[in-house]
Amino acid sequence: MSTSKIAFIGAGNMARAIIGGLLAEGYSASDIVAAGPRAETLEKVKQEFAIAITTDNNAAAKKADVIVLSVKPQLLKDVSLALRAALAHKPLIISVAAGITTESLANWLGDDQAIVRCMPNTPSQLRAGASGLFANARVSDVQKSTANAILGAVGIVQWLDQEHLLNAVTAVSGSGPAYFFLLMEAMIDAGEKLGLSRECAAELTLQTALGAAMLAKSSECAVAELRRRVTSPKGTTEQAINTFEQEQLRLTVLNAMTACSNRAVELSELLGK
Known part of the structure; x- marks a missing residue:
């Protein structure tokens, strides 16, 4: 990890959050480059973090051991297809774009690429994020450790054995x-x-x-136990909790998160074509 060259394709909020986390963890700014189409956005990133910038995605990718794809999901196909020719050296590719499967990414970037798909969330901007990660079969243990360190710089990391569970991660933490x-x-x-x-x-x-x-x-207690400890019988908190239960708060939450997960599936199918 300490010797990896990292290229961020896209310099939006999530990219800046991860870059900031890496630098706070002691990673060298000289080993990070941010690439994107807007020179004014890149210049702000350079001023904030003192890293290299370029408007040439392929130039950044060719020199990188790790490429972090942090562009909008609807733009990722075009960006990935344009990058394909710059990936002959087989870098680790980390995608933080919501909804795009590793299968779709492999179709665009090359079937032999090592790809980690990540679902982070906005508190990553404060290094208080929560990310779910899935690695395709091409990712080595060393590369998995590298991905863990990169996303771990902005919060906690949970690895998933099945990619479809990222839809549940979207519903919970995303x-x-x-x-x-x-x-x-x-x-x-x-x-x-x-x-x-x-x-x-x-x-x-x-x-x-x-x-x-x-x-x-x-x-060390489960949240249910913590709730019980502050809910005295016949007390004020109990009245509020009883109202939540009578109004079926748990069912509302389940229905809302199920709708969120289902929409993640729909977007994945739509954006991955």
């Missing part, structure tokens, strides 16, 4: 931040309706969400 944002939004609105100022309700809600996550992460 789209998951939006679920929590919605709940926080609803709590802030409710707090305001109960008489708090919006600023006060927001501060209390965000800190409570942060504290609850930190407590759940650090505790």
Whole structure:
């Protein structure tokens, strides 16, 4: 990993998050290059991270041991087909584009390429991300370790043995931040309706969400047990929990995440053609 040359094809938010994480972990800026079509975007990345930039994707790819594909899913086919001729040296390819299968990527990049497909999420920008990874049969143990280090620089990593499970990862962690944002939004609105100022309700809600996550992460107890411990019989919390259960919150969550996973399958079939 310490000697790998890494090329980022695409310099958007996720690429910048990973680059920042790598540099924070001590990776050398001289071993990273970002490529993309927009010179002004690349210049901002250069100023922020002091890495090399280029508008020539193929030039960046030819010198790289690892190529991180971080372009929009709808653009990935064209970008991949154009890169194919620059991959004769068989680098490790990591795709962070949602919905594009390793089979589709192999069709575009070459059947003999080592490909890792990754589903990260937006908290990666704060190095608090959660990523699901799947490797095709061409990926060696060393390359898998390299991919683990790269995505591990921005959060936790979970490897999957079956690629279709990335759809479930999308439903849990890929789209998951939006679920929590919605709940926080609803709590802030409710707090305001109960008489708090919006600023006060927001501060209390965000800190409570942060504290609850930190407590759940650090505790040896399952989240169900943590919930039970703060739900005193006949107390205030119990009244709220009972209402959630009566309104079938669990079923709503299941239905929402199933819809998310199903849409991931649909997009994969559409974008992978």
